[in-house]
Amino acid sequence: MYTTCLASLSLILLSQTPAARSSSWDCQVLPSEQKVETDPDSGAKVTFVTTAPSSDTTIYFHHRCFLRNDRLMLFHSDRFGRTEVMGCLVETGELLRLNQADAPAASLPTISVNDDRLYVFKENAIYAWRVDLATEPRTQVHITETKLMEMPPGAQLRSLLTENCDGTLIAYTYVLDDACYIGFCDLATGLPLPVTKLDFKPDHLQFHWSRPDLLAFNRIYESDVAPKDPAVPRHARIWFLNTRTRVPIPAFFQVPGELATHECWWVSDQMTFIGGHHHEGNREEGNVKVLDLKTGDIRIVGAGVWMDDATAEQLARVNWWHASGSPDGKWVAADNWHGIVALFNAKTTEKTILVTGHRIYGGGQHLHVGWDQTGSRVRFTSNKLGNPDVCLATVPKN
Template sequence: MKKPHFVFGCAALVACSLFAHTAIASNVGKRYASEKKTYTDAVTGFEVTVLTKDDAGMSKPYQTHTTWTADGKWIIGRGNRGGNGSQSFLINENTGDIIQVTDGPLSGTGSQNLARKSMKLYVIRGGRAQGAAADAPATPRQLVEINLDPLITDAMSGKPKDASAYERIVCTLPEELRDAGGFALDADETKAYWGVTWGTPPPRPAATAPATASNPNERRSIDNANTNPAEAREAARQRFATNGKGPGGIRAIDLATGVVTKVIDTEFRMGHVQTNPWVPGEIIYCHETTGDAPQRMWTVRGDGTGNRPLYVETPDEWITHETVATKDEVMFNIMGHLPYLRERPTGVAVINLRTNTMKLLGQVEEDMGKGQLGGFWHCNGSPDGKWAVADTFKGDVFIINRETGEKHLLTTDHKMKPDHTHPIFSPDSKRVLIQSGKQSDGKTLDLMYVELPAKWSR
């Protein structure tokens, strides 16, 4: 199949200003009272700080993406508090204040991106409403830049302006391309790298969509299939092969001009596009299958050069949940949740992007009952390079000392539903933030963090 190569600029797309006005909504800048409280973990004895508690829930970005604003004071989250679909919110880590950042339908919070050097947020807004017919008209999709400094100032003073006062339309995106794998900001914040697909979607099994407000159990159906010890290995491989069909690609969006250019095309489904926060032009992406892949992790330069697999895996390894850990390293999980996977080494691992050297950091034995195994599931590294954090299938969160290999249990019983905890370190490497189903017994998520005890560093 011929692969499209697009170069677009926003100057010729006059729909930008029209769409900006239709997206204005009065709840942008709305300030909500603090919901902050603490509790003591019954197993570890450590204090857990809860930042949100609302029936609609609040989730955080995936662990591959920036979660704190550039000033280090606010955490970005998404939830459906106003009953108008998923919206972006800022939560002040110290005071607990909550500010609404977007409003209206199709706000595009699934892959929101905070800048690291400036107080800006980027979202892809528009498209077709969930559940709409395939031939239903779609709102033009646009990459939107939101200036957070004046929005926060106005919200805290109780005088928010129209949403248009804080927004800049970077560009209207090509209609021929659809989202696949999210988008991420380059380290120098001159470009966004957008995961895409095109053409007629290939047939996939029904249980491949992420959890949504209208279908909260979809995430669980994927997890149940992927953790079923009775499923034959070859049957699982066929399911993943079907889910992983492409085509896929990455496009670069110039944040100043809005010009869209090709980075790379792939024959497989694009997933988890992320960047190295320390190295401009370095992209990490994956072959998305909703489970195991024949070769999961890949890396490429922003100009399309240097495309290669990262950690060449064997057929009996299940590699997943890669995230950039330090300037030169990617952390990932070698899964051990099925009996045949434990026939090889498993656990949290790290690979050097420059030398390809790999090191296993650790695994835990976790009996899930009824013949099911657990172990580490998602991971992340501290920016100072000293720690790894990983959650387990039961929803426990561990810290691993990267120098000694010593594991510490940090907090427990976070349910891993309706979604996983997706742990991430604070920019100063002193706290771990998670999304947790603990307070609602797995019905909704809340944002929580735990301080790393000083004694562990000693």
Template structure:
């Protein structure tokens, strides 16, 4: 098997490439891979799609609740199997790909918006819990460009440790002031902070998820001090922060589908705990994401037939048409309003910005920080752009294959003029995904 051509600027790096094992070389933080950048035209809409990766290497993007681009706006960070268990970054202009972790990570890749730094959790092995680590990406990219790479300790900083009895995966989020990280805690720890008479929720729905208790804690990035934030009687998921307002958190009741009350918000000191959008039994709320300093986007699903029975023509349990099981209850039909919804954190007012006429309806949603655009995907992996100024909604890109390993998960760039997705459009196996950027055509601005 041939080694990948790795861009370096020194004879030493070239000799390393020519000799030794590709796997050993690729294990080093800062290793560079050649550009795979391709610009293709969407076969349905004609919109230009910039694929920053285009080989079947197990790529997937960061979840839409978190930043995708580095602080300078030039690099996209993503998960990949180019080096199994390690994270990558791709330069949007040049297409250069750089390995940015060494030694693995677990859970959420969390980018700073103020400095060139990546935060993540790493398992310490055995019963030793997790370490919170950050990587100086600015220094790493510079050394990688010149070929003068150092040991990983030259780029890593250890901020603190989470004991094994407290650890609950690597789901975490960086505070807007970037002085703290928030993370999920174990049921054992969460339970200690609940009132003795609290009624613990049981699993909800056919996936047997959602049982409590759950909780969130914080870690001071300077001292490593851990403080408990909040406990709730249900399973916590999708911990995220308001990227503009310090100490404001959003999280969900995670069931793998419909929850009795999906969206929640709380302050970092545990005060202000409340449902973000109080939902009715007939509403299937999902995939919340903070999009501006005052707003959270989410989907109110309209993916189920009004009469929930097999005779409706919908295959129950079909992975291409999920959420049809009767155990989810009566929600998710279009008997009531559905679509891409946006709720204001201050006024608590909600409005529905748009919905597809047919099909599953919008599923994973996001919006531009300037408040101009909203975007959502549906079960067909098609994406629709909504102009919040004119209320015009149109298909922007399609053909991303229902057989893809995951959903597109659109996320806007801070500039608001483009968004990132993951796509199987170029994949011969119809499953493996690549990192793709969709730019909003200039002609779409101001048009109705």
């Protein structure tokens, strides 16, 4: 099933950068285009960070996208004729073109845990971008880029980059010669470490929030619903890997017909995911569940609904598709196909609808609801204004 590949390490070492090379530039600062409204039902403040006629989308929900103190938020935009990583200064609403116009577009960004730095992928290599930000007397943003390491020739990156909680490692997945690997970069040296070879395709790689040695990822199947055929091998969507042993193990095996998808680390050795036991064509049940690694228990924190006579559209309004927990441990936010974001109280499981109307069933970008660093705002992609925009919704204090 797996191999810790010392032979593959030698291949990667041939591709490493001989010496770290740096370059720097000043970022283009664009005026704020924010639009603020109040959700008519909840009263929550909703800030449209972007309103331009372009496709602007939030970073994937289980990845960090805010610099320390929530000063700068990352997002994706195609407003320059290609998809680039952009930033928004949260206090002023000013937008930042982080990429140089005449340079290859960077992708797959993730924010560092330790300082004002992000990691990106371009030209088959991993780079670190140091962000120096000043707002007086006017906004100025300067990026210093350092090349960390190159991928092996012919390798295709499969996942977002993910940094562990003590800032010592970056992990990534890639395909080379039809084989799948999880790779690691030592951030102190910029050198690649031994890789793990898998016999299946992985995705959604993410480090534990407080354990620097624990990775989660998913196994890609034709469906996230476990087959009901007893002759089919057992189905496990969610997997773990300890960086010391490099042995991948399933989090749990799904029972036949069970859905498990969109896992996301949370506080206190917990992980949220979407699960259900009813799936008929495009009619499905989606509960927000929490897996506790300390006990192995799985509980429902945000209940979905199943009705035998309901249509797929009706069921999609009262079930959930992505979920993520707040950094303070108080809430779990969930979104669905109808553009609804709900908050579930982590202690009582009480549901509060935060925003509605940000997607039409059957079309539009997924919301991919995530959080800022304080747990005071959720972030998501909205389709409400006619094209994808990045939004922040403030969590009511009561």
